[in-house]
Amino acid sequence: MTIPVDPAMASATKNTMMDAPASPLTTSSDATNSAPASSTSGGAVTAPIPTMTKRARTVESIIGVIALVGTVATVVLGLWVTPPDEVQGDLVRLVYVHPGVAWVALYAAFAMAAVSSLLYLWPRTRSLFWDRLAAASVEVGVVFNICTLASGAIWGRPTWGVWWVWDARLTSTAVLLVLFLGYLALRRVPAEPEVRARRSAFVALFAAVDIPIVHFSVLWWRTLHQGATVLNANLSPQIHGSMAWTLLLGFVALTLVFVWMLLVRYRIGVLEDWLAGNELDLAIEERRAEGVAEGVDEGVAGRVADGVGDGSTADPVGAV
Amino acid sequence: MWRDAVLVAGKDLRIEARSRVALSQVAPFGLIALVLFAFALGPDRSIMIKGAPGLFWVAVLFCTVLAVQRSVSVESADGARDGLRLSGLDPAGLFLGKSCAIAAQLIVLEVVLGAGVVVLYGARVAVPWLVVVSCLLGTVGLATTGTLYGALSSGLRVRETLLPFLLLPIVTPVLLAGTRIWQAALAGGTPADASPWLRLLVVFDAVYVAMGVVVFGPIQESA
Numbered sequence: 001m002t003i004p005v006d007p008a009m010a011s012a013t014k015n016t017m018m019d020a021p022a023s024p025l026t027t028s029s030d031a032t033n034s035a036p037a038s039s040t041s042g043g044a045v046t047a048p049i050p051t052m053t054k055r056a057r058t059v060e061s062i063i064g065v066i067a068l069v070g071t072v073a074t075v076v077l078g079l080w081v082t083p084p085d086e087v088q089g090d091l092v093r094l095v096y097v098h099p100g101v102a103w104v105a106l107y108a109a110f111a112m113a114a115v116s117s118l119l120y121l122w123p124r125t126r127s128l129f130w131d132r133l134a135a136a137s138v139e140v141g142v143v144f145n146i147c148t149l150a151s152g153a154i155w156g157r158p159t160w161g162v163w164w165v166w167d168a169r170l171t172s173t174a175v176l177l178v179l180f181l182g183y184l185a186l187r188r189v190p191a192e193p194e195v196r197a198r199r200s201a202f203v204a205l206f207a208a209v210d211i212p213i214v215h216f217s218v219l220w221w222r223t224l225h226q227g228a229t230v231l232n233a234n235l236s237p238q239i240h241g242s243m244a245w246t247l248l249l250g251f252v253a254l255t256l257v258f259v260w261m262l263l264v265r266y267r268i269g270v271l272e273d274w275l276a277g278n279e280l281d282l283a284i285e286e287r288r289a290e291g292v293a294e295g296v297d298e299g300v301a302g303r304v305a306d307g308v309g310d311g312s313t314a315d316p317v318g319a320v
Numbered sequence: 321m322w323r324d325a326v327l328v329a330g331k332d333l334r335i336e337a338r339s340r341v342a343l344s345q346v347a348p349f350g351l352i353a354l355v356l357f358a359f360a361l362g363p364d365r366s367i368m369i370k371g372a373p374g375l376f377w378v379a380v381l382f383c384t385v386l387a388v389q390r391s392v393s394v395e396s397a398d399g400a401r402d403g404l405r406l407s408g409l410d411p412a413g414l415f416l417g418k419s420c421a422i423a424a425q426l427i428v429l430e431v432v433l434g435a436g437v438v439v440l441y442g443a444r445v446a447v448p449w450l451v452v453v454s455c456l457l458g459t460v461g462l463a464t465t466g467t468l469y470g471a472l473s474s475g476l477r478v479r480e481t482l483l484p485f486l487l488l489p490i491v492t493p494v495l496l497a498g499t500r501i502w503q504a505a506l507a508g509g510t511p512a513d514a515s516p517w518l519r520l521l522v523v524f525d526a527v528y529v530a531m532g533v534v535v536f537g538p539i540q541e542s543a
Contacts, residue, residue: 217493
């Protein structure tokens with residue numbers, strides 16, 4: 001958000017500022033509006049940016065590095081080291097990624113969101129920590145969910161001949177995605193942090209309860225089942241040793257990618273909340289700095305910064 | 321709780337009886353939807369009969385969204401929501417009352433739409449009781465979830481667009497179960513064909529009625 005300031009005003013000399021028609025806001029600003037913003041004399045008026053502790057930063061980086069190495073190793077093993085499947089040929093290589101992504105999307109992220117929402121709603125454990133964690137896991141979950149559907153479709157096209165089949169697993173995954181997207185849409189509606197947290201926690205809870213019912217209904221609706229066999233067929237006893245290891249590695253690596261993304265998203269969530277609370281103060285400080293840089297009379301700048309100017313000389317910026 | 325529910329349901333139905341929004345606007349909308357479905361499918365009667373159960377339930381879902389919007393907007397004017405909150409009515413009663421009012425309107429709408437399906441699509445109902453039971457159970461599920469999401473979105477400016485987005489995916493089990501039961505009913509199937517679906521509807525209803533009774537108070541506070 002930027003605060004519109006008339007450029008002529010910003011570079012105004014002392015006299016023009018004095019003569020500038022004072023808006024009703026300007027006259028009252030000294031007494032009320034600008035008091036909290038300029039109470040500390042010219043110094044930092046905003047809350048300090050929340051920073052991570054050194055240990056948290058280290059943990060985040062370590063997880064990130066391991067996740068990256070694991071993913072690269074999975075790709076290398078999956079594409080070059082493991083042999084092609086007898087029946088599926090090179091198509092089987094998708095199996096090193098797809099189940100891992102699906103596990104994160106359908107179980108890890110979703111369960112995390114449901115549990116954190118519940119913990120937020122529980123009065124004893126109510127804290128914005130759980131709300132941010134739920135939001136982060138839903139957002140990362142959506143990414144993984146889209147990857148699940150995309151990789152499934154890529155596998156399905158040559159195998160089944162179509163991009164999409166109305167199979168139970170696919171359909172409930174798609175419904176889950178829509179529910180997640182609804183949750184994110186609700187979060188985008190501007191509101192007080194507590195109100196938003198509560199509202200979204202309820203939506204997550206309703207969705208969590210709904211998912212098993214959706215799953216069963218879709219299962220009965222269409223039991224042309226191929227989803228589970230994808231995994232089972234490849235885990236059958238004749239599976240090549242390197243294939244099993246690569247599959248396992250893929251699971252671990254993708255789970256770590258999920259954890260890392262969750263940590264980063266949580267950190268961004270904290271910063272977003274901080275920004276939402278301090279946006280106005282920050283913009284005011286920025287404008288004030290601009291005014292000083294452009295050579296506004298020092299006397300006025302000083303007085304304005306100290307918040308001791310009389311009503312008519314109060315800076316137009318502070319009044320906006 | 322029950323007395324409060326009756327009071328609230330009576331209030332909502334009285335408003336509906338005087339304004340006739342559901343009857344004069346939502347019901348015609350449902351019929352228009354049925355006609356549009358027919359246009360989309362072409363004049364072949366056999367396709368229409370085959371699709372009739374699903375089309376009926378999709379039309380019901382659309383009407384549910386409108387009925388819930390109406391139920392929420394009734395409270396949004398003149399600080400009625402705050403009035404209700406301050407009235408000291410039991411939140412559970414409030415939830416049940418609003419759900420019952422929506423359910424009553426939906427049942428009337430379903431009768432109209434059912435008649436439309438029979439007349440327009442030429443569908444013949446072989447097992448009428450299955451149709452009736454599925455409508456009753458489905459209506460309970462739609463009304464309770466609708467009331468919950470209506471309350472959640474009541475204070476939002478983007479309510480009109482957000483509500484269908486949140487509500488429709490949640491009620492997919494009702495659509496699937498209702499459609500399958502209707503298919504059995506139209507094809508003259510045995511109750512055994514429909515029994516898992518009926519059980520699914522019962523579970524869905526029980527879950528959301530219980531949930532609404534427990535959490536409607538906190539939801540109201542957060543709106």
